[in-house]
Amino acid sequence: MIAANDPNIRSWVDIPENSDFPIQNLPFGVFKTAQLSPRVGVAIGDHIVDLKTLHVLGYMENLPFEQSDFHSASLNKIINRGKKATRELRNRLSKLLRSDVPDLKNKEHHVNQVLVKMSDAQMLLPVEIGDYTDFYSSIEHARNVGMMFRDPENALLPNWKHLPVGYHGRSSSIAVSGVDFHRPKGQTLPAGAAEPVFGPSRLLDFELEMAFITYPGKPLGQSISTEEAENYIFGMTLFNDWSARDIQKWEYVPLGPFLAKNFISTMSPWVVTLDALEPFKVQGPEQDPAVLPYLQYEGMKNYNIDLQVAIAPEGKQPTTICNSNFRYMYWNQSQQLAHHTINGCNIRGGDVMASGTISGKEPGSYGSMLELSWQGTKTIALADGDERKFLQDGDTVIVTGQASNGQTRIGFGEAKAKILPALS
Amino acid sequence: MIAANDPNIRSWVDIPENSDFPIQNLPFGVFKTAQLSPRVGVAIGDHIVDLKTLHVLGYMENLPFEQSDFHSASLNKIINRGKKATRELRNRLSKLLRSDVPDLKNKEHHVNQVLVKMSDAQMLLPVEIGDYTDFYSSIEHARNVGMMFRDPENALLPNWKHLPVGYHGRSSSIAVSGVDFHRPKGQTLPAGAAEPVFGPSRLLDFELEMAFITYPGKPLGQSISTEEAENYIFGMTLFNDWSARDIQKWEYVPLGPFLAKNFISTMSPWVVTLDALEPFKVQGPEQDPAVLPYLQYEGMKNYNIDLQVAIAPEGKQPTTICNSNFRYMYWNQSQQLAHHTINGCNIRGGDVMASGTISGKEPGSYGSMLELSWQGTKTIALADGDERKFLQDGDTVIVTGQASNGQTRIGFGEAKAKILPALS
Numbered sequence: 001m002i003a004a005n006d007p008n009i010r011s012w013v014d015i016p017e018n019s020d021f022p023i024q025n026l027p028f029g030v031f032k033t034a035q036l037s038p039r040v041g042v043a044i045g046d047h048i049v050d051l052k053t054l055h056v057l058g059y060m061e062n063l064p065f066e067q068s069d070f071h072s073a074s075l076n077k078i079i080n081r082g083k084k085a086t087r088e089l090r091n092r093l094s095k096l097l098r099s100d101v102p103d104l105k106n107k108e109h110h111v112n113q114v115l116v117k118m119s120d121a122q123m124l125l126p127v128e129i130g131d132y133t134d135f136y137s138s139i140e141h142a143r144n145v146g147m148m149f150r151d152p153e154n155a156l157l158p159n160w161k162h163l164p165v166g167y168h169g170r171s172s173s174i175a176v177s178g179v180d181f182h183r184p185k186g187q188t189l190p191a192g193a194a195e196p197v198f199g200p201s202r203l204l205d206f207e208l209e210m211a212f213i214t215y216p217g218k219p220l221g222q223s224i225s226t227e228e229a230e231n232y233i234f235g236m237t238l239f240n241d242w243s244a245r246d247i248q249k250w251e252y253v254p255l256g257p258f259l260a261k262n263f264i265s266t267m268s269p270w271v272v273t274l275d276a277l278e279p280f281k282v283q284g285p286e287q288d289p290a291v292l293p294y295l296q297y298e299g300m301k302n303y304n305i306d307l308q309v310a311i312a313p314e315g316k317q318p319t320t321i322c323n324s325n326f327r328y329m330y331w332n333q334s335q336q337l338a339h340h341t342i343n344g345c346n347i348r349g350g351d352v353m354a355s356g357t358i359s360g361k362e363p364g365s366y367g368s369m370l371e372l373s374w375q376g377t378k379t380i381a382l383a384d385g386d387e388r389k390f391l392q393d394g395d396t397v398i399v400t401g402q403a404s405n406g407q408t409r410i411g412f413g414e415a416k417a418k419i420l421p422a423l424s
Numbered sequence: 425m426i427a428a429n430d431p432n433i434r435s436w437v438d439i440p441e442n443s444d445f446p447i448q449n450l451p452f453g454v455f456k457t458a459q460l461s462p463r464v465g466v467a468i469g470d471h472i473v474d475l476k477t478l479h480v481l482g483y484m485e486n487l488p489f490e491q492s493d494f495h496s497a498s499l500n501k502i503i504n505r506g507k508k509a510t511r512e513l514r515n516r517l518s519k520l521l522r523s524d525v526p527d528l529k530n531k532e533h534h535v536n537q538v539l540v541k542m543s544d545a546q547m548l549l550p551v552e553i554g555d556y557t558d559f560y561s562s563i564e565h566a567r568n569v570g571m572m573f574r575d576p577e578n579a580l581l582p583n584w585k586h587l588p589v590g591y592h593g594r595s596s597s598i599a600v601s602g603v604d605f606h607r608p609k610g611q612t613l614p615a616g617a618a619e620p621v622f623g624p625s626r627l628l629d630f631e632l633e634m635a636f637i638t639y640p641g642k643p644l645g646q647s648i649s650t651e652e653a654e655n656y657i658f659g660m661t662l663f664n665d666w667s668a669r670d671i672q673k674w675e676y677v678p679l680g681p682f683l684a685k686n687f688i689s690t691m692s693p694w695v696v697t698l699d700a701l702e703p704f705k706v707q708g709p710e711q712d713p714a715v716l717p718y719l720q721y722e723g724m725k726n727y728n729i730d731l732q733v734a735i736a737p738e739g740k741q742p743t744t745i746c747n748s749n750f751r752y753m754y755w756n757q758s759q760q761l762a763h764h765t766i767n768g769c770n771i772r773g774g775d776v777m778a779s780g781t782i783s784g785k786e787p788g789s790y791g792s793m794l795e796l797s798w799q800g801t802k803t804i805a806l807a808d809g810d811e812r813k814f815l816q817d818g819d820t821v822i823v824t825g826q827a828s829n830g831q832t833r834i835g836f837g838e839a840k841a842k843i844l845p846a847l848s
Contacts, residue, residue, distance in 0.1 A: 131596050136679060150678070159674055162620050163611055167679035168592035168686070172555050172770050173644055182645050184767035187587055187716065196586050198716045220597055220688065221606050221847065247767070250583055254574070255560060255591035256680025262592070263767040264644065292611065292622045343608035343671070343687040344847075346596050423645065423768075 002087065002275050004094035007407035011097045012105040013115065015045035020270075020402065020411020023097050026090050027235065027270035027412075028075055031121040038073035038124055041116065042093055043270050043413070048116045049093065057110050059096055059103070063088055074128040075271060079234050080216055080349040086234065087275055123178070123269035126237070127213055127350040129171040132265075133340060134209075134241060134354045136165040137331035139285075141359040144371045149249065161289060164331035164339050166353075169241075170262035174352065176269050177415045181242075183393060183422040184263035188246040200422035201244035203376070204391040208309050208367030208399055210326055211239040211354040212333050213271055217347035224341045226297035229334035230274060232347065238268035238307075238399045238415040239354045245370055245390070267352075268399070268415040276410055280304045280403040282327050291335075294342055301332035305412075307358060307401045309367070311382060314394030319382040321372060324358050324365040326401070393421045426511065426699050428518035431831035435521045436529040437539065439469035444694075444826065444835020447521055450514050451659065451694035451836075452499055455545040462497035462548055465540065466517055467694050467837070472540045473517065481534050483520055483527070487512055498552040499695060503658050504640055504773040510658065511699055547602070547693035550661070551637055551774040553595040556689075557764060558633075558665060558778045560589040561755035563709075565783040568795045573673065585713060588755035588763050590777075593665075594686035598776065600693050604842040605666075607817060608687035612670040624846035625668035627800070628815040632733050632791030632823055634750055635663040635778040636757050637695055641771035648765045650721035653758035654698060656771065662692035662731075662823045662839040663778045669794055669814070691776075692823070692839040700834055704728045704827040706751050715759075718766055725756035729836075731782060731825045733791070735806060738818030743806040745796060748782050748789040750825070817845045 004026060011023040021027065021043040031048055032038045041048035052070040054060060064085045069077040078086060096104045104110060136142055139156070142165075146155030159165065175181070183204055187196040213234045217224060224232055241261060248260030284302035305326035310318035331339075336353060357367040366372045372380050373389040380388045391397065397419075401412040428450060435447040445451065445467040455472055456462045465472035476494040478484060488509045493501040502510060520528045528534060560566055563580070566589075570579030583589065599605070607628055611620040637658045641648060648656055665685060672684030708726035729750035734742035755763075760777060781791040790796045796804050797813040804812045815821065821843075825836040 131594055157677055158613075159611075159620070159677070163675065165675070165679055165682075167682055168594055170555055170592055170769060172772050172775070173768075175644065179644075182768060186767050187583075189582075195713070196583070196716070198718060220599065220603075244767070251587065251589070252678070252680075253581055253583070254676070254680070255589055256676075256678070258589075258591055259763070259767045259769065262769045289619070292620070294622060339683070343610050343668070343683045344597075344606060345594060345683065345686045348596050351596070 002278055003091045005276065005279055009094065010099045011044060012099040013044050013047055013097055019045050020413055021045055022408065022410060023094060024408045025272060025276050025410035026093055027272040027276070028078070029126050029270045030074055030124040032124065033116060033121050040070040040072060040075060040078060044097055046118050048118055048121055050114050050116050053113050057113065060092070063092060065089065073124060074350065075126050076128050076350040079213070083215055083231055086273065090273060090275060123176055125174065125176040125267065126269055126271050127352065129174055129352050130348040130350055132169040132171040132174060132352045133166050134169045134356060135331065135336050136356040137329050137336065138356055138359050139330040140328065140361055141357040141367060141371065144359060144366065148370065148375045162291065164336045166336065166340065167256045169265065171352070173262050174265045174267055177266055177417065179266070180418040180420050181264045182420045184244050184247070185422055186244060186247040186259050187250055189250045196250060201247055203245035204419060205243045205245050205369045206309060206391065206397045207241035207243055207357040208307055208322060208324055209239040209241050209354045209357060210236055210305070210401070211267065211352050212236050214347045214349065214351040214353065216349040217341065220346040221344040223344065224337055226295065226334045226338040229337040232337060233274045233333060235271040235273040236277065237271055238401050238412045240266040240397060240399050240415050240417070241354060242266065266415045266417045268413050270413045272410065272412055277303050277403060279405055279408060284332050285330055287330070294338060295335050297332070297334055301334045302327045302329060303403065305401050305403045310398045311388065312396040312398065313382065313386050313392070317383055318398055321380055322365065322367060324360050324367050326358060328358060328360045329355060391419055393419055395419050426702055427515045429700065429703055433518065434523045435468060436523040437468050437471060437521055443469050444837055445469055446832065446834060447518060448832045449696060449700050449834035450517055451696040451700065453550050453694045454498055454548040456548065457540060457545050464494040464496060464499060464502060468521060470542050472542055472545055474538050474540050477537050481537065484516070487516060489513065497548060498774065499550050500552050500774040503637065507639055507655055510697065514697060514699060547600055549598065549600040549691065550693055550695050551776065553598055553776050554772040554774055556593040556595040556598060556776045557590050558593045558780060559755065559760050560780040561753050561760065562780055562783050563754040564752065564785055565781040565791060565795065568783060568790065572794065572799045586715065588760045590760065590764065591680045593689070595776070597686050598689045598691055601690055601839045601841065603690070604844055605688045606844045607846040608668050608671070609846055610668060610671040610683050611674055613674045620674060625671055627669035628843060629667045629669050629793045630733060630815065630821045631665040631667055631781040632731055632746060632748055633663040633665050633778045633781060634660055634729070634825070635691065635776050636660045638771045638773065638775040638777065640773040641765065644770040645768040647768065648761055650719065650758045650762040653761040656761060657698050657757060659695040659697040660701065661695055662825050662836045664690040664821060664823050664839050664841070665778060666690065690839045690841045692837045694837045696834065696836055701727050701827060703829055703832060708756050709754055711754070718762060719759050721756070721758055725758045726751045726753060727827065729825050729827045731823070734822045735812065736820040736822065737806065737810050740810070741807055742822055745804055746789065746791055748784050748791050750782060752782060752784045753779060815843055817843055819843050
């Protein structure tokens with residue numbers, strides 16, 4: 001067991017019940033405050049540990065990091081130190097925050113410098129993203145979309161069970177939770193029309209996803225095997241791959257989604273390390289037909305992570321409209337990374353690879369409005385008599401997630417953003 | 425007229441006849457030598473002007489640049505200074521290199537420090553690429569591929585004439601000219617087979633493209649109009665979007681090309697500024713049906729740039745197999761950029777947007793082996809009795825380009841790479 005994952009550890013930092021951030025989590029993020037310039041921190045309860053200050057105060061001795069690694073507006077520098085380094089770092093932080101270790105706990109003047117209230121901090125996008133890839137790895141989602149967009153009789157395309165279908169997305173427009181955005185405009189083809197029209201998207205949607213963030217990979221030309229893949233994955237976040245379904249339908253053949261997706265994607269600010277998720281591994285679904293040897297894997301590569309999506313209309317309380325789980329993924333992250341690099345494609349530290357919409361078997365677990373409203377043929381009830389088929393201006397969409405196994409419960413925080421009216 | 429474009433200017437630097445780099449060009453690149461660390465340079469004849477040293481020697485006075493902008497492994501810092509700054513820089517360099525301006529010419533000890541022989545230098549990838557987008561803007565290419573991959577009767581999809589179809593590509597695997605690569609491996613579905621097989625691609629291809637490099641754009645949510653677009657384009661390069669056709673055919677429905685493209689793309693090292701290309705503007709093709717207002721434009725936005733592709737088998741001389749021209753593009757760069765940002769997608773300095781394969785009407789102007797060999801049904805003759813349908817191991821593909829108008833001829837150098845055997 002990774003030392004920091006011990007479920008029996010307690011922290012001297014006060015941690016509210018059901019916090020997403022117990023001492024067993026210790027996710028990494030980047031924050032600033034009115035006083036503090038952007039820097040790396042770790043979440044614990046309602047606080048952030050300021051790692052730059054912790055380094056200055058001498059608590060990082062014998063770890064392979066420099067002060068500038070933490071005094072940075074992204075996690076890339078610590079990620080680029082590699083898995084062994086970040087694992088040692090998390091174990092050190094766990095030790096410093098344990099209630100039975102006095103080193104930091106008993107130095108009140110240090111504690112006051114190092115602990116920042118989350119409510120005083122603004123979280124920033126955690127990584128400078130080189131490339132962003134989006135997969136399409138939930139079989140239920142692929143089947144649902146195939147039924148609606150293509151052919152109900154042949155919903156799953158012939159390649160789907162043979163390879164983790166994926167495509168390149170836009171990294172410039174990935175924003176941290178809390179960045180609101182205007183409804184995108186674009187071309188759509190109204191039903192029955194011969195010519196497209198231009199205007200704000202009428203079918204704005206979320207996509208419930210998770211994303212993983214990579215360590216630096218191998219040189220261009222070399223591949224990462226499924227066995228090696230976890231050594232190249234730093235951690236995971238929640239991810240909302242906002243989609244304009246009407247723009248998508250008109251533009252996506254033959255080269256895939258483009259403007260239907262790249263107006264914004266929302267990422268949660270805290271990167272939960274793959275190490276912290278180790279206790280939540282579960283068996284993935286059986287893959288039938290058998291996959292080619294380079295996609296075969298051993299052991300458990302899926303994760304039991306409960307996921308929720310809630311909608312809060314302007315000025316109203318949120319209603320949870322989707323309960324899904326990351327364990328549903330047909331293709332796991334190790335297979336995704338092995339596939340991505342089998343042709344020699346190189347990855348860099350801080351690349352983001354998202355799962356694709358995570359839908360379960362039951363309608364209540366569908367991870368998009370497209371599926372929940374079955375292309376607008378059904379109504380989704382919200383509190384106070386509100387209802388939706390697609391998203392409206394003023395709606396805030398909140399994605400949350402937690403992993404628990406009876407002993408430990410760790411959370412991902414949230415990926416949240418509000419839809420503002422289209423710019424005129 | 426931009427001062428540096430004056431066709432009557434001559435340089436005191438010796439410039440071989442038909443050089444790609446007369447004083448009217450002055451393209452920017454990044455180089456290093458055995459003695460010099462990576463830095464920004466400008467090509468003139470067979471030499472590179474070392475801009476870092478030029479700055480140190482005081483020749484950049486009153487220009488909005490710092491020494492570190494030039495002492496850098498990418499052009500991003502100078503690009504991020506904006507169009508006005510880079511235009512002033514090019515005009516200053518033009519002045520310093522003119523035969524009738526003595527400032528630098530007569531200082532032999534400075535000239536010796538500033539002029540580096542191209543043969544002593546190694547060119548590096550000119551930009552750190554945030555995002556890479558590939559368009560599909562040649563109507564002849566789209567029609568040819570549509571006939572082969574889909575339906576000869578409906579080769580052009582319904583959206584094609586209404587919007588510049590594009591998709592996101594992989595930026596990590598874009599390499600500078602001269603970086604050879606191994607034939608990619610991947611999944612393909614043999615004709616008539618029910619299950620895919622794994623192995624080296626058998627249908628390796630080039631795609632003759634050009635790419636433009638952007639200045640920093642507007643904040644997320646705002647759009648760049650066709651009228652504004654040229655203010656956000658720094659310059660252009662040659663681009664080879666290598667493609668594995670058999671991998672592409674199996675993977676690309678429904679989300680577009682992925683592993684068929686992202687194993688490598690080859691970019692020429694010298695970025696020819698849009699300013700230098702100003703004298704080569706030509707009218708684009710008529711667009712019928714009329715495009716939506718946000719895609720309409722005024723003036724000439726196409727460029728008359730001759731393009732060639734040659735293949736050199738291992739140890740043999742190259743044979744030119746394609747003669748095309750950038751003026752054939754149905755969608756121009758200003759339309760591409762306006763479309764890309766119409767939904768609020770943001771661009772950053774150093775983003776790369778490629779044209780898509782540039783095919784003309786005649787078979788000899790087709791910009792890929794797929795089209796030249798008409799999906800392998802025809803043979804392409806090389807010198808010495810060699811022939812090809814697709815590319816073989818040991819083949820070097822060389823893309824070249826030049827713009828000329830009777831008064832001035834400026835070139836792009838080359839985008840070249842060799843195919844090594846697949847790794848076992």
